[in-house]
Amino acid sequence: MLFKKFDRNAPCWCGSGRKYKTCHAAFDDKILSYARAGHTVPTRDLIKSEKDIEGIKESAKINMAVLDEVGDKIHAGMSTEEINDIVNDVTHKMGGIPADLGYEGFPKSVCTSVNDEVCHGIPSRDVILKDGDIINVDCSTILNGYFSDSSRMFLIGDVSPEKRRLVEVTRECMLAGLEKVIPWTFLGDMGSAVHHHAMKNGYSVVREIGGHGCGNAFHEEPWVSYVSKPGTEMLMVPGMVFTIEPMINMGGARIFTDEENGWTIYTADGKPSAQWEIEVLVTETGHEVLCW
């Protein structure tokens, strides 16, 4: 293939309508200098335009309304299938599509993961929430081709102090990572902050499942680890959107997959696991949470 030198007077690739030389030229040069120094850098398709960001925000309105409604209605004695019903109702009423349904064959519209289920729990009439349970409800929405993704933990009735603390510290882990979302630093800085806060509290972090770029597709590059090292992994640059969604285990980090349904992940030691997820935009000065 032949590459023509990019005309610096041509309109910028970002769609701003400005000339490349006064728009993203310096930005591209900066990224190139990091790449030359051996760092992993984002490709252009991972940099969201203003229009993309608006689209993601509209999609996120639905996703957050769904989780608000779940939070209002969730209670002991309810089945996780009823949570799936709420997700379908609210999403469709607001004009969106649940992204989970049919994703790589996933059979339901939301993931509901209770106690020792780490993630990808499948809603069912047979799973009845009971007093003392903790549950993660992980919801994703498509609107006009834009994807939003977030998850929250809910406490059912009277939850033990140990499990409450796990849920609280997991939220702190996510926020510790968020604080490290600073342009021109590395995803490893963020992941290591999550890991550090979990370890400090005597918990472990799931290694095999991570976060992801998100917005124009459900799961985009990069894959995001929460056990990474400072100064490693992809450079964070303004316009990137990805999820912070650590899975924190009360016991060991080991996990296994349900052999029957092929989806649900459990802790190997049967101890509880918690997860919170937000979708974050890297800005010129720091970050903006687009979906929570």
Ligand code: MF3
């Ligand atoms: N919502 C999950 C995430 O945070 C993905 C679920 S995929 C599904 O990335 F197929 F299990 F729904």
Ligand code: CO
């Ligand atoms: Co996600």
